[in-house]
Amino acid sequence: EAQVTQNPRYLITVTGKKLTVTCSQNMNHEYMSWYRQDPGLGLRQIYYSMNVEVTDKGDVPEGYKVSRKEKRNFPLILESPSPNQTSLYFCASSLLAGVADTQYFGPGTRLTVL
């Protein structure tokens, strides 16, 4: 089944404790992206990747890191989480063949930073 998977789905952590949220897709998509969803703000892009080893900042990159060592994986790293990073996180992927490509989203990761 074609899908985007994220792990963990739920995470409660404390300020300053490094964490990684994994994202994997099995559709051979070149483009991958991370968004965060906050009430009243919709979804905002954190980072994106056009291909392996190619990443760039979205609208709200502060406090996050990403890497793209393999085409299928795009982990989101929070080196020192803070309470304002409590949010619902989505990973998305799409083919790179033109901007019309639909982005397909993972199931979401609900992160709480105490």
Added chain:
Amino acid sequence: AQKVTQAQTEISVVEKEDVTLDCVYETRDTTYYLFWYKQPPSGELVFLIRRNSFDEQNEISGRYSWNFQKSTSSFNFTITASQVVDSAVYFCALIRRPGSARQLTFGSGTQLTVLP
């Protein structure tokens, strides 16, 4: 800069009523793409439709229909004969022309509640 506005924060209807969710967008690009996503209570984001800026034909898919009007920069979504399972948050989103970061700009969403 581009922007998507969903002025209706919450809508509540009774089952079998028709309901229209409004979406107004702003962009300076002549080539762009509009999307609707559904987020049911389980939290995932489900793709509903994609429309490019050169195609103003309205689209119908079962009980769902979309009205794209460039003259008013709107891309409204109508659910006919609503059902309880339609209860969800609906997001309208925009992607700019080719060559950009393919960043989806989302509206803030409309919470639709369909009452039995």
